[in-house]
Amino acid sequence: MIKSALYLSVCTLLFSSFLPANEASLELGATIPKADTRLTDISGKEVSLNAAKSNAGLLVIFVANQCPYMLRNEQRLQSICETAHNNRVGVVMINSNEAGRNAGESLAAMKEYAAQRKLPYYYLVDRNAEMADAFDANHTPECFLFDKTGKLVYKGAIDDSPGNAEAVKNKLLHNAITEMLAGKNVAVATSSALGCNIKRKM
Template sequence: MFKSALYLSLCTVILTSFRSGRDANLDLGAPIPKAELRLTDISGKEISLNAAKSSNGLLVIFVANQCPYMLRNKERLQTVCAFAQKNNVGVVMVNSNEANRAESESLAAMKNYAGQHQFSWYYLLDKNAELADAFDANHTPECFLFDKAGKLVYKGGVDDSPGNADAVKAHLLRNAMNDMLAGKAVSIASSAALGCNIKRKL
């Protein structure tokens, strides 16, 4: 009986320790998580989210080089990121696929991918998926929009049809950005982020 109780206690401690490595779900209104954490950009420089933030806010998108949903969202992502930059919203794309880091998600592969798709924003390597854990991000693409005060105003997908651009009825991220820039409360502040799973190390 004592041994069983001891075993269960140890299991509880182990599971609790494992879970504590992942932060809780990021609530609307929350500040930018790990805003001063410095991550390596494809340029070789180390950049923090605070440094990437512009006068009207910050858009953080978790992405991958190898993901069918990324291919389906390629033009949409480029369009919304260019819109953000035009309106003084900083843009950061983050690659947290640590399980594939030695292959298709290496820094060299990220640099090649960014060149092919003409990124004009930061593309950061998230070592040990530390930033993804802090955001509780689980898919690619998955978007987080922060206002000029660094508060979360939208999280979720680019639009309501991540698998098919022709079926889009609501440009959720773009609409959220328009509301934010106009000083309004975001009408639809969260949505499901459908896409490939972020490949964390086990």
């Protein structure tokens, strides 16, 4: 029994050493993490989050090309990004799936994904999941909304039914954007992001 417990402890320690060393959870009111770090956009430009931020704020969404939850949320995601963009909120999509860079999450695949959907927003490669770690982002899609001063006012899901658009009762991100633009406190400022795990390199 003692040997089994010791073996389990050693295995747990070894496995945990391969897990990402995420930074502390990003709290409401926090400033944009690594705001001046430049990431490669699908256009070839090097873009920082500060540069992408617009007059009314910044919406950062961690996404993937192949995640089933992304496919289920595509129309909702495009609609909310358009709403943000039309209200002078900068929009950035970030792909942190480092484990899939040689396959469906490569820069070439990202370009193809964006072209097929005619995405007019920044779509950035997050090398070594540096941004995902800084944001403590773990799922796709996962959303972070910052106000005009660069302070975090909402984090979490697009809405309360990521698996089924017809069952949505609370448009969490849409409401957060509306309340932020109106100068109000966001009523529901955090929610659980349900989706595919961000695939960091082991």
